[in-house]
Amino acid sequence: MIKRYLITDPSFYTSNPAKVVQKLLHVKAKYQPDYICLRDKQTSDYTSLAKAVSKASLQDDRTKLYLHTDFKLAHDLGCDGVHLPSNALHVIENAKALGLEVIASTHTLKEIEEAEKRGADAITFSPIFATPNKGEPLGLEKLKEINDRIRVKCFALGGIINADQVKACEAVGVHGFASIRFFLD
Template identity: 55%
Template sequence: MKHYLITDPSFYGSSADSLESSLEAVFSKNIPDFILYRDKSTSEYPQLASAFVKICRRYTIANVLLHGDYPLAKSLGADGVHLTSMQFNAITEAKKLGLYVVISTHTYDEALKAQELGADAITYSPIFFSPAKGEPKGLEDLKEIVDKIRVPIFALGGITTQEQIKAVEECGTYGFASIRYFI
């Protein structure tokens, strides 16, 4: 079961120093297999993303991803990009750059489209209650998607406990993604 850490400025701050100290605290307890720098509100995203990539390289994180901006991911030497559910048209371009591509999905049709377009993995969400993320899909829905889709699936949304991790693992997911679990 792969562990995928997603950052959020409310937990990691909006400066290179706060990002570094927050990541160091997290990495002292847990080294994720995948990590995503996500901050939708900063105007300093390129500079912070650069610091993020450098910090993650020091800790030899296997898969360092940036959110949405695949040209920036390539230029900063990130391993890949996590695209939003509005960026299906960017899958092909990101793949042409040699990037590992994860895309957010919320329906079977989106998951199937991501698979057909060549995404390397998807997140499927929300599985459990997560603030401001809509009605949870639940484990039955997750299991159904896992059984139908061949691309690796990260369960996402409200995963904060070992019991929830075990439950999504039992559904056959490739891994889980979370913000709050790693804090």
């Protein structure tokens, strides 16, 4: 069964800690994601947001909680891991040294090879389908070509908004899919 990776975005979840927690608890109950990443590049107080989410019983035997970028905070709050952007692959070893799992954002084979070499547990490869402001989609053929060449777990990311797209990614053989909009009501 393909793994489900929910990534938050403040345009759908707000940056209000109480509202984010309420929405995530609802989404978790409805969609049962295997991974949740708290991603908010807009808030001026990511720490308070992360503290609220880490205390909210989102993390359990079934669901892993990741913070975006801030591996030290992820460690301090007892999160399972960190999701690093492609421009932060150089800190994978630092996060791993703290005992965190690492998922790295990638868009090219070169970035994937770098993430693998540095010890990432998984990568996202994107964008697979058309996604607002993310450039030309790479498509399912490229996803399969990449997935067949790499050793690290691969999550398809980008424009995955419905069950047919999830099935198409699953048919390629990837470990999972990651999405913001798939998990919205």
